[in-house]
Amino acid sequence: MRYLPLTDADRSAMLAKIGAPNIDALFVDVPEEARLSGPIEGLPLHASEMAVEKHMRQLSKKNLAAADAAFFLGAGAYRHHVPASVDHIIQRGEFLTAYTPYQPEIAQGTLQMLFEFQSQVARLYGCAVANASMYDGSTACWEAVAMAARVTKKKRVVLSGALHPHYAEVVRTMAKFTEDEIAGALPALQSTPDNAGLIARIDDQTSCVVVQYPDILGRIPDLGEIAEAAHAKGALLIAVNTEPVALGAIKSPGELGADIVVGEGQSIGVGLQFGGPYLGLFAVRDPKHVRQMPGRLCGETVDAEGRRGFVLTLSTREQHIRREKATSNICTNSGLCALAFSVHMTLLGEQGLRQLAAENHRLACLAADRLSAIPGVELLNESFFNEFTIMIGRDAREVVKKLTEQNVLAGVSLGRLYPAHDALHEGLVVAVTETTSEDDIDTLVAALKGELA
Incomplete structure (x- = not known):
């Protein structure tokens, strides 16, 4: 049984105090299409703890962890080694x-x-x-x-x-x-x-x-x-x-x-x-x-x-x-x-942070050189740290999706970041950190070359 401490009279009194005509008035800033009008479709109203745990385990198997793929995603969230x-x-x-x-x-x-x-x-x-x-x-x-x-x-x-x-x-x-x-x-x-x-x-x-x-x-x-x-x-x-x-x-x-x-x-x-x-x-x-x-x-x-x-x-x-x-x-x-x-x-210290940064930049330069050598791929940046943009001559969203099927997370497409602006859709933002191996870079280069051929 749900515990509902407030009565209808309590709720009416509070709404009257703040000058709201009803509960829905409190959610006017939420787009109407995003509001629920009832229970979420497809979810049972009741389930045992064991059933929920089993269901959640099945859902978790659909996830692809960063460590289980050639990983080049960035754009504000980066994979680094945490001791x-x-x-x-x-x-x-x-x-x-x-x-x-x-x-x-x-x-x-x-x-x-x-x-x-x-x-x-x-x-x-x-x-x-x-x-x-x-x-x-x-x-x-x-x-x-x-x-x-x-x-x-x-x-x-x-x-x-x-x-x-x-x-x-x-x-x-x-x-x-x-x-x-x-x-x-x-x-x-x-x-x-x-x-x-x-x-x-x-x-x-x-x-x-x-x-x-x-x-x-x-x-x-x-x-x-x-x-x-x-x-x-x-x-x-x-x-x-x-x-x-x-x-x-x-x-x-x-x-x-x-x-x-x-x-x-x-x-x-x-x-x-x-x-x-x-x-x-x-x-x-x-x-x-x-x-x-x-x-x-x-x-x-x-x-x-x-x-x-x-x-x-x-x-x-x-x-x-x-x-x-x-x-x-x-x-x-x-x-x-x-x-x-x-x-x-504290574990890194100043010297350790500088060494970590240098390794990030070294691997990013290696990746940028190899990717820009692919026919049809152009490196946009004049300078960068561990992240750069390449132009690939096609909608990068489609290419990223195709490479995901090969266990390669190739980067973040500008089409994903700017879906309403067609002029940006051929751009792909690629991030490289110390967790990226040279084998990962070779895998990305081979997969992208095959997709663009």
Whole structure:
């Protein structure tokens, strides 16, 4: 029997209090075609635990794990080797069961970990201060846009055409509630990012310019040039990084003038896991902006006896202060994923991260050379880290699907990312990491050559 604690009268009273005519009015922002009018078709209303377990096992057999195929998927989620020690440490009881560390006297381990995590992110991004993490890269991107509006008192947002379209869509969705004007664009299919076109769209009403680094096509934009143009108009530069391993090889966004740096931390310590949970990173270059940051920050202090300790220093979130004073409604952080990131980063160290980045780049160059030698295949990029775009002369979605039948996950087609724009459909984004063997590259080359012949 279902437990329904509220009566019809209770529900009517609550709806009347908030001024909603009925329950359906609470879901008007969900497209009607996406709403359920009854139970999900095909699912039984009742089943035993054993029957459900058997059914779920059968469903799981349809999955293809990244390790069981020649794997070249990327575009914001990357397969890297995660040492077994990371999993061992994050499953210790004091971490796995820890929640928000409200009481520092019983949460010193968690607080110290978050403090060290913040220090690692700040150094990686070339910034002064980082927060204790966000939900994921796309929501961190929106929080940066909202922060820029608070800092500049402006409402126009210029998005690079080469920003990940999912990130751009999150920004557009949230901007409906803040009335920010979003000036977006499509990626230019050329060897270098269209910095001149981006800079031309910046005006005196611009609060921020959002640029991905490396971008969705794998190219590496000149952030310094964009930062100078943005600052000349009183705007902030937001740099988005979806592949933190790249920062072991290229300059940090903060060094190049980015005011706010955000991104996805999944590559360090967090496996693909069929889509999450992931880890949002957020940092600012200028300490004066720290009070406009979303989420919370952990700080170092001393206790009454002078011993080193850790506390929540700033918590400008709506759960801690008056809601109208909050910088964000984010009410938690990705604590366990942040721990995994910090443990993995500690194991790597600076030298290890640089070596890992060098190996990623070496294998990517090898793959790019071999793929671009296939008749009909053209390498788009002039520069890249571990991800690049090739043009294959056909709709890449069809080719990717065909190669999947050969156990080759060839990459992410631009047609999948931009389904409404035919001009992009021949592009294929290929990602190569240290987990990619030279045999995998040979397998991809042979399969693609056979499909395009």
